[in-house]
Amino acid sequence: MEEGLHPDVIYINGDIVTLDKANPEAQAVATWRDKIVAIGSTAQLQKMGGPRTKIVDLGGKTLVPGLIEPHSHFILYGPIALIRVDLSSPPVGQIKNMKELVEALSKRASVTAKGGWVSGFGYDDTTLEENRHPTRYDLDKASADHPVFISHISGHFVSLNSKALLMAGINKDTPQPVGGVIRKDSKTGEPDGVLEEAAMLLLYSILPALTLDQRVALLAESARQYMKVGVTSCGDALVAGPGPVGAQDISAYQRTLAEGSLPIRINMMIEANFLLKQSGGFLTGFGDDRIKIGPAKIIGDGSIQGYTGWLTKPYHVPFKGDKAYCGYPFTQPEQLNPLVAELHKAGYQIAIHTNGDAAIDAAIEAFRLAQEAHPRTNCRHRLEHCQAVREDQLDKIAKMGITPSFFVSHTYYWGDRHRDIFLGPERGVRISPLKSALKRGIRFSIHSDCPVTPVSPLFCVFAAVNRLTSGGHVLGPEFRLTVEEALRAVTIDAAWQTFEEDIKGTIEVGKLADFTILDQNPLKIAPEQIRNIQVQGVIIGGKQVN
């Protein structure tokens, strides 16, 4: 703020949680334009006020640094919320069995022009009463006249009806793609409709493209919904990915911002091959504090709850009776290593989706080889999800300066099933071992991976400090964080992961005026109450946007 000028806004009369270790508590905060200009006592700051300074009385509410959702799919949220049929099961949605799933889709088909696509999102084979993926034969009951496809809650599987399979040219002669599976009937060889991982690209390549206008409207809807849960910055975990409109993702973001409909700051994780071959050479960090090129994104494996996470030891309950089955890589190590090396040499930050410990091993090795060939400092290469990470892997992660973004809300939504079905009692209780990472000095963030789980940084904090499962059990209590440690993982440490620790993540003079207003102070209530905290407002760049 220049000499003689007064703050635009002074916030008083609330709990101000700065997360600045040197100055953890304050009575008041002043902002000018988009920055924080003063922190101190109410009396001190009120003296700075001028005739046009707005005094915001927080009325006992709590001001925290703007919350960051470091890994979610902002660009997919709008289509899922507004276009696709919600097929999720309790506790998130309503669908309990195949009959209800088919009914929801046929209801949508009845109001969709003949031949138009009907799509759904969020079914979960392990929560449907039938305990299996819906097949083409189930989906044909919803409609034979419309192409129908539905996505698994993990995003790692789709299921297609017969018409959609026909349109995608998938039949019993279609060869299995590398990094994916077209599930086929063991007797007839006919595809049963379910496509795993890289096989989904066969569908994505034929889907009709949304127009830019539609995409702007959908991104604006994502922003509205994210702001309701207090998000001020978001890492979009796959931009310019496969599909008919991937290459227009960046312009869709740019246009939404230009139209004033994107108050949230976006860090774009851009599909690695697109970055290398089609982006024109922009490196991580290009852009501004509104939209920025983030890391190059690579998919290492699938999802553990879908049996496609790549493990070093077999799944607890064998997949289709196969006692040796360990999942598989999405990107084969022989492709991963040169890709990581090329990105690393070019100067990118790299983020690799890794759920299973075999995928984590492969990613660590790829980073090691790249670093050996082209030593670089301060890379902050990321491991996304990092759920089944082992203690010995955390040692390497600490030593190599790698930074995980943990998918901590799994402890609640799938925790019981990780223990009982996918990973077993030993590995299942230690998914996302945040305390182990913290003890080694590893910096990390925590995320919702929305739309896989509902977006809410506060719910991630709740999950990290309680490790409570939806069935009411505590999963690996020794890995719980304190509330303050968990808050740092959705503020300052998440900002550090995007090289933005100097401009956001704490309430400090000179940083961006991004705040989230809460009805209760998370540091002053019982940890199990954190999920009941209500977001009362969001301020981004000094402006109240929600």
Ligand SMILES: [Zn+2]
């Ligand atoms: Zn993701």
